[in-house]
Amino acid sequence: GKTTTMRILTGYMPPTAGTARIAGHDVTADSMAARQAVGYLPERVPLYPDMTVEAFVSFWAQLRGVRRPKAQVEAVLKRVQLHDRRRTLIRNLSKGMRQRLGLAQALVHNPPVLILDEPTIGIDPQQVIEVREMVREFGSAHTVLLSTHILSEAEQVCDRVLIINQGxxxxxxxxxxxxxxxxxxxxxxxxxxxxxxxxxxxxxxxxxxxxxxxxxxxxxxxxxxxxxxxxxxxxxxxxxxxxxxxx
The missing domain is CATH 3.30.70.100 (Alpha-Beta Plaits)
Incomplete structure (x- = not known):
């Protein structure tokens, strides 16, 4: 039920019953405001391999209506430690760097809430450590909701944990x-x-x-x-x- 919950909270899937709110906005009745309050990292990040890192994040900044997008893109790339790779084609990034790029697109409009679906899945151990440290740091400025099946990760990163079994x-x-x-x-x-x-x-x-x-x-x-x-x-x-x- 983890991914289903996240899809409902991010507006990708309508709930069959009940209600959900993001930053006080009902995800069904006030969907646009709820979505604007969320930065979302799906389990599989949709990327464009022929774009550069900087172009991809700039593209998302435009979609999100970010003011002063150039400055915000630069700040976000520094935050996820990709600024030195800003002119690299996405196809040439490692899996861990692609995951960081996914974090950058989720952060670019500075949302109050970050929703991260399995943020460390499929990346090498060193990248796992770095991504966990980033997520922990994000918690000082954002409400972070993440899903994981790794209990040690939840213990290291989270202040509060919910365990779901069969919904x-x-x-x-x-x-x-x-x-x-x-x-x-x-x-x-x-x-x-x-x-x-x-x-x-x-x-x-x-x-x-x-x-x-x-x-x-x-x-x-x-x-x-x-x-x-x-x-x-x-x-x-x-x-x-x-x-x-x-x-």
Whole structure:
């Protein structure tokens, strides 16, 4: 569901249900404003091999209506470390440099949001390190949403991680929180309703519970080894006036 989500957010695919917003703009009702707020790097970057690096980014600057495009193109090429290759034909670039060029076209209109689909796929290890460092740096000036199937990459680059399985968010949180969920102990999905106060607080106060993470529809709960998590959760929910709907 990663790529499908990104296609919806970037306006390439209409949602069949629900809504999505980019910088406050509905991607369906206010599509043009939402798209203008996004810089998008698809998994396979469409490039024109007979154009130079500079000409390609200038072309995108014109499409995006960038003011003072020459200065902006120069700044972006420096930012992705391609300024010294600005007169090189795209056909002569390595895969890693082509990926950086894709980042340049996504950045050229200085959008508040960057959406990057598998930004390090298929490039050599040294280029992977460099691209990850760039993406991390971009986060200081842009909101960056990236997809990856490499958990170590998410841990190195991201401040917050969502794990999707068959279109459903099964875990989310800081990388350190998700790492805790991978530690020994039983893992349970818990859904509760009908009580007062915070359901998360009820779960966190259970002695047998090691960690609680809010996920879609409920909570991901890690139980301490050698503890009866299910019984403890049931007793705590009943005592606090909550009704368990799923465990």
């Amino acid at each position: 459903r968010i099964v875990a989310q949180g800081k990388p350190s929180q998700l790492r805790q969920q991978l530690e020994p102990g039983e893992h349970l999905f818990v859904a509760m309703e009908g009580g007062h106060g915070s359901a998360a607080a009820v779960l966190q106060n259970i002695t047998a519970v090691a960690a609680v993470t809010s996920v879609e529809g409920g909570f991901q709960v890690r139980i301490k080894p050698k503890h009866d998590g299910r019984g403890a959760i049931f007793d705590a929910a009943v005592s606090a006036g909550w009704r368990l709907t799923e465990i």
